[in-house]
Amino acid sequence: AFRREEMVHYQARLRSIEQFQYNFGRLVDVLLRREDQPARKLVVFVDDLDRCMPEKAVQVLEALKLFLDAEGCIFVLGLDRDAIEAAVQTRYRGELKAHEYLDKIIQLPFILPPIEKAQMEAFVRLVAPELPDERCIQVFALGLSENPRKVKRTIYTYLMLWQITQHRKLGHGITAVRLAKVVAIREAHPEFYETVFRNKFTYLGDLERYFRVEGRAGRMEGDSGDEKPDLPEPLKKYQSQDNLKELLRLFDDEDACFETLTRDEIKAYHMLTKSVAPIEAPAVSRTSRLPIEPEMVSVPDDGPFPMGTTEEQVQDMLKHFDWAKEFQEKGYFNREQPAGPIAVALFQIGRYPVTNAEYAAFVTARRHQPPAHWRGDRPPDELVDHPVVNVSWNDATAYAAWLAERAGKAYRLPTEAEWEKAARGTDGRIYPWGDGWDAKRANTAEGGSGGTTPVGQYSKGGDSPYGCADMSGNVWEWTSSLYKPYPYSSDHGREDLKAEGARVLRGGSFDSYERGARCAVRGSGNPNDRSGYYGFRVVVSPGL
Numbered sequence: 321a322f323r324r325e326e327m328v329h330y331q332a333r334l335r336s337i338e339q340f341q342y343n344f345g346r347l348v349d350v351l352l353r354r355e356d357q358p359a360r361k362l363v364v365f366v367d368d369l370d371r372c373m374p375e376k377a378v379q380v381l382e383a384l385k386l387f388l389d390a391e392g393c394i395f396v397l398g399l400d401r402d403a404i405e406a407a408v409q410t411r412y413r414g415e416l417k418a419h420e421y422l423d424k425i426i427q428l429p430f431i432l433p434p435i436e437k438a439q440m441e442a443f444v445r446l447v448a449p450e451l452p453d454e455r456c457i458q459v460f461a462l463g464l465s466e467n468p469r470k471v472k473r474t475i476y477t478y479l480m481l482w483q484i485t486q487h488r489k490l491g492h493g494i495t496a497v498r499l500a501k502v503v504a505i506r507e508a509h510p511e512f513y514e515t516v517f518r519n520k521f522t523y524l525g526d527l528e529r530y531f532r533v534e535g536r537a538g539r540m541e542g543d544s545g546d547e548k549p550d551l552p553e554p555l556k557k558y559q560s561q562d563n564l565k566e567l568l569r570l571f572d573d574e575d576a577c578f579e580t581l582t583r584d585e586i587k588a589y590h591m592l593t594k595s596v597a598p599i600e601a602p603a604v605s606r607t608s609r610l611p612i613e614p615e616m617v618s619v620p621d622d623g624p625f626p627m628g629t630t631e632e633q634v635q636d637m638l639k640h641f642d643w644a645k646e647f648q649e650k651g652y653f654n655r656e657q658p659a660g661p662i663a664v665a666l667f668q669i670g671r672y673p674v675t676n677a678e679y680a681a682f683v684t685a686r687r688h689q690p691p692a693h694w695r696g697d698r699p700p701d702e703l704v705d706h707p708v709v710n711v712s713w714n715d716a717t718a719y720a721a722w723l724a725e726r727a728g729k730a731y732r733l734p735t736e737a738e739w740e741k742a743a744r745g746t747d748g749r750i751y752p753w754g755d756g757w758d759a760k761r762a763n764t765a766e767g768g769s770g771g772t773t774p775v776g777q778y779s780k781g782g783d784s785p786y787g788c789a790d791m792s793g794n795v796w797e798w799t800s801s802l803y804k805p806y807p808y809s810s811d812h813g814r815e816d817l818k819a820e821g822a823r824v825l826r827g828g829s830f831d832s833y834e835r836g837a838r839c840a841v842r843g844s845g846n847p848n849d850r851s852g853y854y855g856f857r858v859v860v861s862p863g864l
Contacts, residue, residue: 367398375704377407406611453496463504495575511620521586528568529579616668626748628659670857672775673707706772707855713847716856733800734859744839745785752784762793792837795855796825803844829853
């Protein structure tokens with residue numbers, strides 16, 4: 321009876337699709353073919369298809385197949401071919417070749433060429449014909465990415481900030497060209513921007529001075545008479561970034577340079593630019609990662625961060641949160657103390673927890689035991705973009721090892737220090753977005769979802785300072801660290817992957833309340849434990 325009902329439903333669906341195709345063809349015919357006009361074409365442009373979750377991207381492609389034979393219609397798809405092939409591979413699990421699938425749909429592939437500097441200058445003039453200083457055109461043409469939408473957004477941000485300086489009489493010492501450079505650096509070099517404005521403001525002038533001395537020596541083909549200054553350790557990794565070098569050396573005029581400014585004068589630019597929308601954390605370039613690799617963001621080596629919960633924070637939470645008294649009485653805060661400054665080297669971490677779709681590629685390739693809530697070796701269609709759960713610490717480390725082998729990079733689980741820094745930055749905030757609780761920024765018990773939600777659903781306002789999503793709630797995340805008392809140290813076998821003992825879980829889950837979704841909260845689990853609340857994300861260190 322069930323199969324008969326299923327067949328009836330399938331036949332009804334086919335009739336509905338055929339009727340829809342027929343009606344679409346008639347509609348196009350009415351729109352395009354008029355007796356008093358020459359034949360016209362209907363062009364449908366589908367942009368950013370690669371930004372969909374894998375299952376949704378394939379659904380869009382399958383839907384487009386219904387219309388490809390409609391006479392008079394042209395479909396233009398804006399997409400990243402590698403990303404779409406990965407989506408197809410995830411959906412069909414090797415049942416067909418992804419490139420052949422796309423070749424049957426795309427009749428004329430075309431790769432957009434990069435935008436040249438002269439073209440970018442013309443585009444900047446078009447977007448903002450009345451910039452306060454003509455030299456700003458060269459700053460934006462040199463310093464910004466090739467994405468026109470980002471260029472527009474950055475220029476509009478700059479114009480807004482410049483107007484603020486004029487209307488609020490903040491213009492003393494702030495010049496149009498310097499402001500343009502800081503805005504361009506903030507957009508194109510966010511890691512350097514954070515290094516400067518989270519550590520020592522004069523770093524901006526220090527690096528500019530280094531580049532200018534280097535440039536003068538190069539032009540004179542020998543000793544210019546200037547002694548090249550020693551760079552502070554945090555700046556050494558930027559000395560080979562050519563685009564940043566060109567940007568800081570652009571124009572020798574005093575009003576375009578930073579090397580002579582005092583700390584407070586440079587700080588004024590920070591106070592102005594930090595108020596605009598959060599920096600987009602730098603993601604690994606799509607061209608540098610395989611389709612199976614997760615999207616990653618960089619967490620810079622921008623100085624020690626306050627790991628754990630300080631006594632001052634405990635006292636502040638006692639004043640503002642009802643649950644804090646119980647936590648203190650039961651000694652739960654002791655698990656996060658004593659707090660202390662911890663230095664963590666530059667690393668990249670998954671922007672999202674590993675999803676069911678990403679984990680499925682590993683299950684298929686290694687014939688690994690699938691999570692208990694899957695239907696055989698495939699996740700339910702409605703959960704492909706949710707974080708994978710019902711995975712143990714051993715499962716997570718096996719996935720990371722497989723990914724490292726396939727990608728040729730040292731993927732692994734994050735240490736709990738890396739996880740916490742990625743979640744809260746260097747200012748010791750309680751939640752990824754700040755110190756105040758907001759149930760609309762995370763999937764926790766207060767929201768009543770009762771289960772996982774698609775990764776990134778709470779990104780608007782809920783991401784960490786570096787752009788990591790779902791660091792608060794959704795799923796508890798495995799780390800590589802053994803659960804040991806604080807103070808934290810990476811020594812003493814804490815990161816021994818072969819040692820026995822409970823491993824640290826971080827972040828809380830959809831079943832946790834605000835108290836358990838703080839950045840500093842530590843959970844623990846047996847390496848063999850599988851739970852509907854447990855998931856994970858991966859990290860990789862650059863150059864490994």
